[in-house]
Amino acid sequence: MTKMTSDRSQHIEITTWRVYARPLPIGYHVLAERLWPRGVRKADLSLDAWPKDLTPSTALRQWFAHDPERWDEFRSHYLAELATQKENALTLLAEAAGAPIILLYAAHDQEHNGALVLCDFLQTLTAPTPGAP
Numbered sequence: 731m732t733k734m735t736s737d738r739s740q741h742i743e744i745t746t747w748r749v750y751a752r753p754l755p756i757g758y759h760v761l762a763e764r765l766w767p768r769g770v771r772k773a774d775l776s777l778d779a780w781p782k783d784l785t786p787s788t789a790l791r792q793w794f795a796h797d798p799e800r801w802d803e804f805r806s807h808y809l810a811e812l813a814t815q816k817e818n819a820l821t822l823l824a825e826a827a828g829a830p831i832i833l834l835y836a837a838h839d840q841e842h843n844g845a846l847v848l849c850d851f852l853q854t855l856t857a858p859t860p861g862a863p
Contacts, residue, residue, distance in 0.1 A: 743830040745757070746762070760780070762845040763785060764786065783818050
């Protein structure tokens with residue numbers, strides 16, 4: 731689990747959480763996976779958003795294959811993909827309306843998964859602008 735906060739215009743908390751760990755924390759639940767998690771019924775997962783355009787492309791996800799040796803390159807390519815989706819990311823942040831954002835992921839590896847990259851990217855969008863009050 732990773733927790734990040736920012737003090738832009740309001741306190742924003744972004745947390746990653748494994749979709750299989752229960753109970754889910756209270757917040758705005760976002761599935762940070764392109765594919766639905768195995769073994770989870772849709773009726774059993776209360777989601778607020780499933781923004782597939784903010785998840786790694788199919789080609790990138792398949793290339794990465796959760797190989798920690800490919801992590802740095804995966805991260806770099808995924809951040810480049812996310813840079814083209816800035817408006818969608820800002821929409822997601824606005825829809826959360828200040829609620830804690832819980833990025834749900836299915837990967838076993840808690841240190842090498844796309845939700846961590848998405849968390850970092852969203853954090854850059856909520857970071858205070860240098861010189862701003």
